[in-house]
Amino acid sequence: MNAEIDREDGGEADAETETESAAETAADAEVDVDPDADADTDALDEGEWADARHLLYDMVSTPSVSGDEEAAAEVLKAFFEAHDREVWIDEIGNVRAPADDAVLLTSHIDTVPGDVPVKIEDGVLWGRGSVDATGPLCSMAAAAVETGVSFVGVVGEETSSRGAWHLVEDREEPDAVVNGEPSGWDGVTLGYRGFLSGTYISTSELGHSSRPEENAIQSAVAWWSRVADFFDEERDGVFDTVTTKPVTFDGGPTDDGLAVEATVDVQFRVPPRLSIDDVREVAESELTRGGVHWNKPIPPVMMSPRTDVARAFRVAIRNVGGVKPRLLRKTGTSDMNIFAGTWDCPMATYGPGDSDLDHAPNEHLDLEEFDSAIDVLVDVCERLADD
Known part of the structure; x- marks a missing residue:
């Protein structure tokens, strides 16, 4: 595989297939936090998942461009330490918090470059990574500490996927995997090219x-x-x-x-x-x-909608929002391809956010959607752990 994967697939999406957006912007050395947004940070304290909202805000406010994820990894590690979970940063930079391997929740710490000032307006968090994939990552961290399942935050997904490759070589296969990428709180992705x-x-x-x-x-x-x-x-x-x-x-x-x-x-x-x-x-x-x-290839993946993982998501989405779940296929590539190419277990990709905003200059995430995604993940993890 090339040192960087080209993410320039088109931008249209429907209920069946979504394409990967790629409106990338230039890198800045620091994340710009909007000085006028302080009044809106009160939204972080609202709802059942205030702790997770604060983690999300802190992570989006911490630069984590591929290859420079160390500071963000420390923020994530501290969250698990505060919840009395075993956690460490491995030699490649992944944040590892092993526990109940009935489910492994995993998403990526790194983001693409781009200056999107961090602010909260009307319950919406703006900032680089809020959608791809710090939002999914933090929703999984919250669900992991709530349910006691395993968690890994991987590095390098936006370039060589070095974190995911290291993970499949270094740990045993879990019973199930949920990979974190934006699907919308009511959608679950089963396939990637x-x-x-x-x-x-x-x-x-x-x-x-x-x-x-x-x-x-x-x-x-x-x-x-x-x-x-x-x-x-x-x-x-x-x-x-x-x-x-x-x-x-x-x-x-x-x-x-x-x-x-x-x-x-x-x-x-x-x-x-x-x-x-x-x-x-x-x-x-x-x-x-x-x-x-x-170069080293990444195989395609298409999971059945009848696996235990897919069924758990369909039930959880209905339980949380009373809506029909959207089953998605995406034209890009994710770390789920790597996991599926090595591990023989059911898996899916899930996370809050609109994937059309991946890498975009107006990247943002609704905090209520973030909360709903945590509710769905908690339901899924508890259901799979019981099984």
């Missing part, structure tokens, strides 16, 4: 431009056109299609002037109806010159 990236490299002998032979640059362009054409098929919705994207292209004479070289960094989003190997084999079969160096 996989992710495959690589670098195509081709070299040809340097010759006069009047020669008819194809050079390395032409070979690269032709190869990618064939691959993209192969996957350009009619499907019902983005989720079931293979999305192909060239992300960088470089070509020209080598430094010694004896050859022409072309390199193309490419990315594929892979639906659950196909495997990573299926897509890789197609790409390699279209090669006439050069080769592809593949």
Whole structure:
């Protein structure tokens, strides 16, 4: 896998499939807290989950861009210590609070860059990470201390997912997993497309431009056109299609002037109806010159709506709000893909917030929705622990 996963899927969503938003903004060294928002912090003390609201505000107010999660991890660790839970920060930076492995609640600590001033207006918290995914993370922390289930806050989800990869290599498989990403309090995500990236490299002998032979640059362009054409098929919705994207292209004479070289960094989003190997084999079969160096892939995942976890969410959402649960599939990729690729247990992804606000300059979360998500998670954890 590339050092960074491209998050540029489209923004439309419906009751079945949601696409990943990617309106990223420039990084600032510190989180900007709106000085005029103090009067509205009284909203943090309202309701049953005031302690969790304060954690959420403190976490959103603490910079946690990928690679710089240490300060936020300490805030999260202190929350568990205050509730007499065993907790530590592991060698990769994950916050680990093991307990009842009937359920593992896990979400990511890191955020993308971007200055969204932290403020509360009319019961709504504004700030980077409020939706993706500090809101889901803090709702899970509250549910974990309330019910006594296991919890991990992972690092690096927005880049290499190093926290999730370390987790599946370092701990035993739990009975069930709930991954934290925004689905809306009344929705639960069961599927994500996989992710495959690589670098195509081709070299040809340097010759006069009047020669008819194809050079390395032409070979690269032709190869990618064939691959993209192969996957350009009619499907019902983005989720079931293979999305192909060239992300960088470089070509020209080598430094010694004896050859022409072309390199193309490419990315594929892979639906659950196909495997990573299926897509890789197609790409390699279209090669006439050069080769592809593949990065570590992330497999697609599609969980059944009939698992114990999915059933627990359907019941809990009805219990909390009296509404019909929304079962979602998302066109992007999350840490649930990594967990599902290693652990053979039921899982789903859940969290408060509108995923259209992921990475957006107006990222914000309604505090009442945050409370409702905690209620749902507590119901789910108690139901699964009883089972």
